[in-house]
Amino acid sequence: MSASSVSVLHGVPVVPGVQYAPVIRPGRPPVVDLPDAEIAEGDRAAEAGRFLAAATAVAERLRDRAAHATGAAAEVLAATATLAQDRAWLGAAEKRITAGAPAVRAVAEAVDQFIGMFTKMGGLMAERVTDLRDIRDRVVAELSGLPEPGVPLPDVPSILCAPDLAPADTAGLDPQLVVGLATTLGGPTSHTAIIARQLGIPCVVAVSGLDDIESGRMVLLDGTAGTLAADPDPAQAAAAVDAARRSAEAARTWRGPGATRDGHAVAILANVQDGAAARAARATPAEGIGLFRTELCFLNRDTEPTVEEQAAIYGEVLDAFTGGGKVVIRTLDAGSDKPLKFAGHPLDEANPALGVRGIRIAEGNPRLLEHQLDAIAVAAKETGSEPWVMAPMIATPYEAKTFAAQVRSRGLTPGVMIEVPAAALLAERILDHVDFLSVGTNDLAQYTMAADRMSAELATLTDPWQPAVLALVSTAARAGAAAGKPVGVCGEAAADPLLACVLVGLGVTSLSAAAAAIPAVGAKLATVTEQQCRDAAEAVLATPGPGEARAAALALLA
Ligand code: PEP
Ligand code: MG
Numbered sequence: 442m443s444a445s446s447v448s449v450l451h452g453v454p455v456v457p458g459v460q461y462a463p464v465i466r467p468g469r470p471p472v473v474d475l476p477d478a479e480i481a482e483g484d485r486a487a488e489a490g491r492f493l494a495a496a497t498a499v500a501e502r503l504r505d506r507a508a509h510a511t512g513a514a515a516e517v518l519a520a521t522a523t524l525a526q527d528r529a530w531l532g533a534a535e536k537r538i539t540a541g542a543p544a545v546r547a548v549a550e551a552v553d554q555f556i557g558m559f560t561k562m563g564g565l566m567a568e569r570v571t572d573l574r575d576i577r578d579r580v581v582a583e584l585s586g587l588p589e590p591g592v593p594l595p596d597v598p599s600i601l602c603a604p605d606l607a608p609a610d611t612a613g614l615d616p617q618l619v620v621g622l623a624t625t626l627g628g629p630t631s632h633t634a635i636i637a638r639q640l641g642i643p644c645v646v647a648v649s650g651l652d653d654i655e656s657g658r659m660v661l662l663d664g665t666a667g668t669l670a671a672d673p674d675p676a677q678a679a680a681a682v683d684a685a686r687r688s689a690e691a692a693r694t695w696r697g698p699g700a701t702r703d704g705h706a707v708a709i710l711a712n713v714q715d716g717a718a719a720r721a722a723r724a725t726p727a728e729g730i731g732l733f734r735t736e737l738c739f740l741n742r743d744t745e746p747t748v749e750e751q752a753a754i755y756g757e758v759l760d761a762f763t764g765g766g767k768v769v770i771r772t773l774d775a776g777s778d779k780p781l782k783f784a785g786h787p788l789d790e791a792n793p794a795l796g797v798r799g800i801r802i803a804e805g806n807p808r809l810l811e812h813q814l815d816a817i818a819v820a821a822k823e824t825g826s827e828p829w830v831m832a833p834m835i836a837t838p839y840e841a842k843t844f845a846a847q848v849r850s851r852g853l854t855p856g857v858m859i860e861v862p863a864a865a866l867l868a869e870r871i872l873d874h875v876d877f878l879s880v881g882t883n884d885l886a887q888y889t890m891a892a893d894r895m896s897a898e899l900a901t902l903t904d905p906w907q908p909a910v911l912a913l914v915s916t917a918a919r920a921g922a923a924a925g926k927p928v929g930v931c932g933e934a935a936a937d938p939l940l941a942c943v944l945v946g947l948g949v950t951s952l953s954a955a956a957a958a959i960p961a962v963g964a965k966l967a968t969v970t971e972q973q974c975r976d977a978a979e980a981v982l983a984t985p986g987p988g989e990a991r992a993a994a995l996a997l998l999a
Contacts (some may be wrong), residue, residue, distance in 0.1 A: 449988060452623065452648030453900045454667030454937075455634045457961065459685035460621040460643050461678040465599040466656045467610055470578040471587045475549055479541035489535050492544040495583040499576065500525035502589070503609055513639040514611075521609045524569075525576045530555050545584050552577040571627075575607030594618065600662050602651055602669075611636040621662040623669050625651045645669060647900040665938070665961075666991055667904075684999070688938070688964065695964035697726030699952065701945065705971035708951035709963050710767065712931060714738065716757025719768075722956045726963060729767035731879065731953020732931035733758050735813070736773045736781060745783040745809065751816030752823065759824040768826060769879065769931075769953075771858065772813050774799045774833035778895060784809060794893065799834025799860075800844060810847070818851040831856040831879055836863045838870040845874040858931075860884035865913035868920035868928075875926075878917055880949070882932030886910045905934035906987035911947065915982060918948030929953055938965030939991065942998050945971070946978030969998050 480488050500522045507518035530551050537547035552573050559566045559573065578590045592601060592610045600621035601614070611622070611633055620642055627633045627646040637644030643664025654660060654671050661670040661678045665685070670678075699709030710731030711722035715738055719730060738754050739746060746754075755770060762768050775781040776798025785806045790796035803810040814830065821828050832844045835857040841864075848855035856877035859865050865885065868878060882905045887894040889910050892902035905911075914930065921928030929951035934940050936958035942965060944952065954962060980993040 448650075448671050450648050450650045450654075450669045450671070451901050451904065451988060452645040452651070452667050452669065454644075454664055455646055456622075456637045456642065456644040457665040458621075458641075458643035458689070459661065459663050459665065459682050460598075460600060461659065461661045461673070461675075461682050462598050462600045462620055463595075464602045464654055464656050464658050464660055465593060465595045465619075467592045467601070467603050467606070468588065468590045470574075470590050471582040471585055473545055473581055473585050473587075475546045476543045478543070480538070480543055482541070485539055485541065488544050489538045491584065492534060492538060492547065492580075493531070495544070495580050496525055496531060498583055499579040499589075506609070513635055514614075517611070517636065518609055521572055521575065521607075524572055525580070530573070545581055548577055548580050548584070571605050571607055572609075575609055578607075579609075592619070600660055602654055602660075604652060606633045614640060614642075616640040616642050621664070623648050623651055623660075623662055625649070647898070649898075649901060668988075668991075688961065691964040691968070692960040695726065695960050695967065697963055698728055699963050699966060701966055701969055701971045701974065703970045703972075705945070707945050707949070707966060708767065708929075709959055709966075710769070710929070710931075710951055710953035711956045711959060712953050713758060713956075716754065716761065718956070719758040719761035723761045723766075725956050725959050727766075727956060727959050729762050729769075730758065731767075731769050731929055731935075731951055733768065733770045734774065735771060736775050736779050739773075739781055739783075740779065743782045745812065748812050748816045748819065751813060752819035755817055755820035755828075756824050759820055759826040759828060763824055763826055767829065769829045769831060769856070769929075770817055772800070772810060772830065772832050773802070775802055794887065800832040800840055801834060803844075814847055814851050814853070818853060821853065827854065829854045829856055829877060831858055831875075831877070833858045833881070834860055834884070835871065836861045838867055838874065841871040842874040858884075859913075859917045859928075860888065862889050862913055865917045868917040869923065872920055872924040872926055877926055878921055878928045879953070880914050880917055880928065880930045880932065882910060882914065882930060882934035885913060885932065889913060901987065904987040905932065905937070906940060906981075906990045908982060908984050908986070908990055911943065911978075911981055911990070914944065914949065915947045915978070918944075918950075921950070922948050927951060936962065938962045939994050939998060942966055942969050942974045943978050943981050943990075943994050946974030946976070947982075965998075973998055 503522035507515045534547040534551035556570050559570050595618050598620045601619045602623045605624050605626040622637045622644040624646045645667050661673045699707045708728045710729045711727040712732040713719045714734050775784040777794045830848050830853045841857045845855040855875045858879050858881045860881035886903045890902040892899040894903050918928045927950040930944050930949050931953040935952040936954035938961045941952050941962045977994045977997040981990045984990045
């Protein structure tokens with residue numbers, strides 16, 4: 442089959458690396474008819490006993506596997522075993538059996554009730570729904586005398602594909618035999634992702650169309666690009682695996698500073714959330730901090746931290762890079778998925794992502810921003826640093842002007858994030874007021890594509906390779922070049938080595954990413970010339986979608 446006719450599925454990349462291997466799929470959950478008939482009153486106690494014995498057997502098997510596993514795998518298996526014995530759902534099922542429901546139906550109904558509750562709670566609780574379904578399927582199989590559902594042991598190294606993987610399935614995997622993971626559902630914090638990271642095997646989640654790829658088909662899984670290609674050309678696939686191995690080796694030995702092969706300097710910086718992360722970043726080739734997410738320091742606080750407390754926390758981050766290295770501090774980006782109890786968010790916003798978040802909080806609660814800027818000024822003075830300070834969620838030049846005046850009055854250097862399309866479109870006018878821009882591609886993608894960044898179903902729309910998103914990055918970068926002011930990128934896009942080169946081609950002057958992503962980005966940039974980056978950027982901007990954009994960039998930057 443030629444490369445061009447290969448169907449390439451897209452998902453969310455979670456663990457980098459490339460593998461070419463046949464697909465295996467876990468055993469299907471038991472299909473049992475839920476009996477309508479009621480249990481005779483005299484038999485209900487025995488039915489309840491049968492149910493409790495089945496739940497105990499499932500929990501014991503999980504505990505036994507936990508005892509033979511290590512690290513996160515052992516923790517995940519033990520947590521699932523505990524959930525299998527959880528009094529809340531066991532009680533709900535028993536109550537149904539006492540009222541006459543056969544055990545199999547009682548299990549299904551009780552678990553459904555809890556799935557409904559967990560889903561409503563959202564966030565991390567919603568991700569535990571997979572654990573509950575897994576326990577339901579195991580207990581139902583046990584009650585019905587069917588084999589326990591789970592992952593078959595493959596004969597050859599294989600790529601495990603599934604709608605979603607139960608933690609108990611992923612926890613027992615042998616990385617010599619299961620060399621990659623892909624799921625239709627799941628987010629970057631799902632158990633699948635956690636275990637894949639521990640095993641160090643490439644992983645892509647939220648892959649749409651994955652359910653059509655049957656067991657035995659050869660696939661090329663790219664955990665860096667977030668793609669899965671079915672039946673690719675074997676020689677090309679082997680070459681891709683080889684190239685990925687070489688890139689991983691180059692990343693291990695890259696020491697910085699960031700530059701293209703022909704010496705065009707691009708600062709490579711780290712995203713951090715506290716002093717510990719900043720010190721860890723200092724141990725990498727990162728040239729500074731491109732994004733300090735200050736709101737993450739205060740997620741558990743009920744009351745506003747004092748200026749002194751804040752200054753101490755910011756000082757720790759500044760300390761990590763004193764004596765060289767830029768540090769960009771972002772003022773509180775509270776609201777939406779990161780509410781702060783003391784920020785005075787309006788209650789019951791219909792659309793919190795479009796609501797009072799980021800800089801918009803300063804309108805109703807100006808003292809919060811003033812105190813934070815005071816604290817940053819104190820920390821700067823105490824550490825002898827000159828941090829740059831930027832505001833999140835800027836939408837208008839007026840907001841930028843107001844913010845810049847407040848920052849300058851404290852002797853600090855102001856900038857703003859470009860996360861709202863309106864701000865990208867008017868970047869030139871915003872730069873009349875501030876000294877730098879930093880593009881947050883996570884939110885810029887969300888707002889450009891009108892797609893929730895938390896939604897696994899919409900992950901293709903929020904893909905930072907969307908040409909519409911990159912067109913807005915280009916607008917901001919060109920405005921920066923015209924004004925002679927730096928424009929960085931600090932969203933997840935900067936963590937993708939290939940996309941990072943495209944961003945440089947668009948005119949971006951610095952890249953900031955999680956410390957773990959930095960070596961791969963720096964090493965890739967060092968293999969290409971500035972002109973290659975520019976050509977790739979031009980080609981990408983002319984494509985209709987993220988898949989074509991990646992392909993266009995690969996063709997010019999491979
Ligand atoms: C972004 O939106 O890209 C960004 C860096 O900010 P956050 O992810 O914290 O919203
Ligand atoms: Mg953002």
